[in-house]
Amino acid sequence: MEDHDILDGQDISEAPQPRPQSLMLAFFGNHVLDEGEVGVYSGSIIDVLGRVGVGEQAVRSTLTRMVNRGLLRRRREGRRMFFGLTPQATRVLEDGRVRIWQQGAVNDDWDGSWTLLGFSLPDSWKRQRHDLRSRLTWSGFGALYSGLWIAPGKVDAAGIVSELGLAAHVKIFHARADEVTDIELMIRDTWDLEGIAARYVVFDKRWTAHLNAGAGDDPIGTRLRLVSEWLWTIRTDPRLPARHLPQEWPARPAQETFRRVADHTARPARRMARDLLETTPLR
Incomplete structure (x- = not known):
């Protein structure tokens, strides 16, 4: 299991449909990563992932698979099983958090x-x-x-x-690069700019429509889908220097849309998580 396994490659002509593991990692990144060494009751996880269309059997098999891959650890209390992050999963999620919340999708600060x-x-x-x-x-x-x-x-x-x-x-x-090097040509030859741009366009259209439709009443599910789809979107984007990209590069408006939805759902999702999630210390 590597960092890139947070995401699952898909046909960019369609809206992405994240697999259960992608949504599971988004769940732990959103609601467990900052809570220290805690485990979440499997029933709580089944409840939350059910809100984004993942069935109970798929959740249970994904949890088992992630334990076997060294991404999750588990602890039994009576008849209940609790799941928490391993150091490997923590590293993966922290790396993803840097990409999402600190670096952003637009590189205006390239030093050459x-x-x-x-x-x-x-x-x-x-x-x-x-x-x-x-x-x-x-x-x-x-x-x-x-x-x-x-x-x-x-x-x-x-x-x-x-x-x-x-x-x-x-x-x-x-x-x-030496001055003889055409950086913009090199970028076009090295990276699939059309494919990268298409991902941003798909994301922006989908989530702009969500904003226009209203907030909805399931912020925790919305936020899981949002983060999973944003990671899918930025997966193949190397954050190329903005000054060497097409003027209407779609990463900027897509990022603005992502942040608007993220800001709108942050507090309601935290409140809902406090009500829904049963946790226990794993120390």
Whole structure:
């Protein structure tokens, strides 16, 4: 289980339908991450995820799968089972929180630097190659050439390759482009700008319609869908320098829509969570 597994790739021509694990992680990120070492009763989780269309059996199987993957830990009290975060899941959720709430989708502050990462792995290392590429994509890298990846700004790529045990097979550089380099052409050749833009357009249309339809009466379910879909939207966006993107880049209005819905649902969702969730310390 890696950071990118928070999301599930889908056809961007349709509104995203997050899988139960995506919604489960959004649930723990919204309502457990800041509460310390607490566990949530499985019945409470079934109740909340039922509000976004996830059935009881799917919730139970997802909880079991996430325990087996080292993302959740469980504790039995009598006939009740409680689930809490592991250090691995905490790291994944904190990384996602930085992407969502601190960095944002628009990079107006690029300093002109790039992180370059070159790697050469044995042909038989298919899983390691897949894991590395997936982590690099989540961290903002694109394939400049087959074994040379690039990301805007200074990225802690050393941490990525160290966690994957690939430090001996990777070289990392921080550099600036020579004036002969056409940065905008390089960006178009390296990243799928049309695909990235389409995700923002889909998100903005869907959630603008939600705002226009009124607040609704289920803020906790709305917020779960919102965060899951926003993570789906930004998954492949490396936060490219705004000054090198098309003038009408749709990330900015989509981000404004996301923040409007997030602000509108924050307090009501917290209040509802206090009423719905049964918790216990896991220390």
